Amino acid sequence: xxxxxxxxxxxxxxxxxxxxxxxxxxxxxxxxxxxxxxxxxxxxxxxxxxxxxxxxxxxxxxxxxxxxxxxxxxxxxxxxxxxxxxxxxxxxxxxxxxxxxxxxxxxxxxxxxxxxxxxxxxxxxxxxxxxxxxxxxxxxxxxxxxxxxxxxxxxxxxxxxxxxxxxxxxxxxxxxxxxxxxxxxxxxxxxxxxxxxxxxxxxxxxxxxxxxxxxxxxxxxxxxxxxxxxxxxxxxxxxxxxxxxxxxxxxxxxxxxxxxxxxxxxxxxxxxxxxxxxxxxxxxxxxxxxxxxxxxxxxxxxxxxxxxxxxxxxxxxxxxxxxxx
Amino acid sequence: xxxxxxxxxxxxxxxxxxxxxxxxxxxxxxxxxxxxxxxxxxxxxxxxxxxxxxxxxxxxxxxxxxxxxxxxxxxxxxxxxxxxxxxxxxxxxxxxxxxxxxxxxxxxxxxxxxxxxxxxxxxxxxxxxxxxxxxxxxxxxxxxxxxxxxxxxxxxxxxxxxxxxxxxxxxxxxxxxxxxxxxxxxxxxxxxxxxxxxxxxxxxxxxxxxxxxxxxxxxxxxxxxxxxxxxxxxxxxxxxxxxxxxxxxxxxxxxxxxxxxxxxxxxxxxxxxxxxxxxxxxxxxxxxxxxxxxxxxxxxxxxxxxxxxxxxxxxxxxxxxx
Ligand SMILES: Nc1ncnc2c1ncn2[C@@H]1O[C@H](COP(=O)(O)OP(=O)(O)OP(=O)(O)O)[C@@H](O)[C@H]1O
Ligand SMILES: Nc1ncnc2c1ncn2[C@@H]1O[C@H](COP(=O)(O)OP(=O)(O)O)[C@@H](O)[C@H]1O
Ligand code: SF4
Ligand code: SF4
Ligand SMILES: [Mg+2]
Ligand SMILES: [Mg+2]
Numbered sequence: 001x002x003x004x005x006x007x008x009x010x011x012x013x014x015x016x017x018x019x020x021x022x023x024x025x026x027x028x029x030x031x032x033x034x035x036x037x038x039x040x041x042x043x044x045x046x047x048x049x050x051x052x053x054x055x056x057x058x059x060x061x062x063x064x065x066x067x068x069x070x071x072x073x074x075x076x077x078x079x080x081x082x083x084x085x086x087x088x089x090x091x092x093x094x095x096x097x098x099x100x101x102x103x104x105x106x107x108x109x110x111x112x113x114x115x116x117x118x119x120x121x122x123x124x125x126x127x128x129x130x131x132x133x134x135x136x137x138x139x140x141x142x143x144x145x146x147x148x149x150x151x152x153x154x155x156x157x158x159x160x161x162x163x164x165x166x167x168x169x170x171x172x173x174x175x176x177x178x179x180x181x182x183x184x185x186x187x188x189x190x191x192x193x194x195x196x197x198x199x200x201x202x203x204x205x206x207x208x209x210x211x212x213x214x215x216x217x218x219x220x221x222x223x224x225x226x227x228x229x230x231x232x233x234x235x236x237x238x239x240x241x242x243x244x245x246x247x248x249x250x251x252x253x254x255x256x257x258x259x260x261x262x263x264x265x266x267x268x269x270x271x272x273x274x275x276x277x278x279x280x281x282x283x284x285x286x287x288x289x290x291x292x293x294x295x296x297x298x299x300x301x302x303x304x305x306x307x308x309x310x311x312x313x314x315x316x317x318x319x320x321x322x323x324x325x
Numbered sequence: 326x327x328x329x330x331x332x333x334x335x336x337x338x339x340x341x342x343x344x345x346x347x348x349x350x351x352x353x354x355x356x357x358x359x360x361x362x363x364x365x366x367x368x369x370x371x372x373x374x375x376x377x378x379x380x381x382x383x384x385x386x387x388x389x390x391x392x393x394x395x396x397x398x399x400x401x402x403x404x405x406x407x408x409x410x411x412x413x414x415x416x417x418x419x420x421x422x423x424x425x426x427x428x429x430x431x432x433x434x435x436x437x438x439x440x441x442x443x444x445x446x447x448x449x450x451x452x453x454x455x456x457x458x459x460x461x462x463x464x465x466x467x468x469x470x471x472x473x474x475x476x477x478x479x480x481x482x483x484x485x486x487x488x489x490x491x492x493x494x495x496x497x498x499x500x501x502x503x504x505x506x507x508x509x510x511x512x513x514x515x516x517x518x519x520x521x522x523x524x525x526x527x528x529x530x531x532x533x534x535x536x537x538x539x540x541x542x543x544x545x546x547x548x549x550x551x552x553x554x555x556x557x558x559x560x561x562x563x564x565x566x567x568x569x570x571x572x573x574x575x576x577x578x579x580x581x582x583x584x585x586x587x588x589x590x591x592x593x594x595x596x597x598x599x600x601x602x603x604x605x606x607x608x609x610x611x612x613x614x615x616x617x618x619x620x621x622x623x624x625x626x627x628x629x630x631x632x633x634x635x636x637x638x639x640x641x642x643x644x645x646x647x
Binding site: 219 | 366372480482511512513515522537539541544545564577578580582583584585586587588590596599600
């Protein structure tokens with residue numbers, strides 16, 4: 001069942017030196033219960049897309065077009081008070097830096113309780129406190145009964161991220177958006193946190209939209225993956241398909257640039273050039289100045305995201321367009 | 326083969342004060358010994374706070390060592406002073422992780438890259454210095470005309486090239502690279518890694534490469550040293566370490582690295598429980614004992630020594646070897 005449907009979303013930042021087209025016509029569907037990974041290099045618009053789903057794009061950013069249907073309702077057109085009911089309740093979000101997400105002057109327990117009560121005024125404080133302990137146990141914090149009374153600074157980095165996850169899960173969201181949730185953590189802790197998220201997703205039947213630039217994480221944990229380049233979604237499909245048989249030249253380039261696959265001390269395959277400035281992206285296919293396979297129409301016509309044979313596979317590249325009938 | 330650098334029992338302790346009465350000692354680096362062979366790349370891995378950067382800065386004498394020796398070309402760096410130290414330092418360079426913080430934002434590239442020349446070769450004329458700077462910029466893939474620019478005019482990858490140019494301008498033999506690609510995107514990382522490999526071949530450089538990225542370290546290193554809370558827990562040639570990791574921490578580390586092949590994800594991972602201990606208050610005995618699935622009473626009582634279990638393969642664990 002489709003949980004979230006993004007149609008032709010456009011989010012622009014009106015910066016003083018130009019309009020940055022951070023998300024420029026992205027369409028994407030998330031199924032309920034699925035683990036979806038969104039990858040792409042720094043600045044390609046991943047966080048902007050994630051923030052837009054919660055209507056939290058900071059100024060000078062603005063959603064300038066498209067729609068986001070959440071269970072059939074276009075949340076971009078909801079009044080702000082209805083949106084506030086959804087945020088932190090049916091859709092919640094965790095970020096890269098757990099320290100910034102926690103308030104240093106309140107205990108971890110108080111912060112969970114507050115999240116519960118904000119959306120469920122009928123719940124008693126006592127029940128909310130019991131639920132806070134239950135949530136801390138759920139995310140694997142030992143000694144939850146005592147820890148619930150501690151402050152964020154008394155937690156290690158990995159524990160803080162667990163606490164943030166506990167807050168995000170407080171109201172059993174249907175969708176969790178996780179923006180680089182483990183980027184500041186060590187690999188052993190990262191594996192713990194992601195395994196935990198995956199277990200919770202199954203247990204609570206929620207969908208996760210995981211934003212990352214780490215292809216290994218996508219390979220290890222997600223069901224489907226979307227690849228973004230310069231404000232566009234360029235490829236979508238089942239993770240196994242996309243990572244074992246990438247179709248878009250950019251996806252192929254990214255996978256080739258991972259070190260440690262070929263011979264030791266050999267050359268790592270590079271992608272020529274650099275990412276474009278999104279205030280002034282190249283015409284046609286945005287990847288064309290760097291694409292080893294570009295041909296005639298690439299610098300003029302923009303390729304649309306079109307289906308390919310295979311379950312839910314889509315790619316935006318002229319190499320795959322169907323012969324004109 | 327000869328060791329260009331031999332570390333013997335290198336230690337660096339920090340004293341931290343909390344309030345008036347509480348004084349605690351963090352043994353950030355606590356008796357590290359290993360060799361770096363000339364022309365090789367030696368990798369150093371370990372979680373954050375395990376002491377990798379402290380070790381690097383201590384070896385370069387940017388921190389005063391607490392103990393041990395660092396023998397570089399037969400000379401103990403820890404005994405050098407003043408001019409002698411400056412002279413040896415010229416043979417060693419360092420590149421840091423963050424290309425945004427490590428370059429002075431108000432200085433032009435000319436002054437950033439040229440600074441080591443002013444320190445180590447003060448007699449050069451402006452023209453001589455200028456031509457060396459321009460040539461170095463081209464060596465690292467920038468343009469000679471970039472001398473006029475400021476750091477903010479460059480991307481992250483280009484800034485890292487500036488930092489590499491600065492480290493190499495006085496033609497050192499030995500370079501410490503402290504997470505040089507950790508802040509960079511994959512496609513930018515690929516370019517920097519290739520540059521480092523090319524420069525190593527061209528100038529016969531020796532690298533100590535610090536990272537927590539196992540894909541990177543596997544690609545670039547000849548040998549790998551694994552640190553945990555200030556201690557060396559395992560040391561082996563790259564292939565040997567990846568094929569036969571012996572220390573429980575190394576095994577957990579390698580099994581936590583996400584596979585790049587989604588078809589392999591069913592494999593069993595060795596997940597660690599709990600969090601890394603407070604470095605100022607590590608567990609007694611083996612420092613890994615609070616998270617190790619194999620820990621027993623002996624582990625919690627006695628610290629395991631680093632022993633050679635195979636030629637060239639060293640491990641510090643009661644349950645491995647002898
Ligand atoms: N407040 C802002 N004002 C102007 N431009 C912005 C602002 N925030 C983001 N942008 C621009 O929008 C584009 C997309 O940014 P976004 O943060 O969504 O990228 P991202 O894919 O999440 O990157 P990263 O991997 O670095 O987190 C970039 O070009 C960025 O510079
Ligand atoms: N200048 C310092 N003063 C006090 N403690 C420090 C200092 N630098 C590092 N430490 C401590 O030493 C330990 C090792 O740190 P570091 O060498 O930075 O680790 P790594 O580079 O492996 O992440 C940590 O516990 C850290 O907090
Ligand atoms: S549309 Fe053309 S330029 Fe763009 S990725 Fe495909 S082949 Fe390359
Ligand atoms: S010495 Fe004991 S606690 Fe330490 S790594 Fe070996 S088995 Fe684990
Ligand atoms: Mg982001
Ligand atoms: Mg460090």
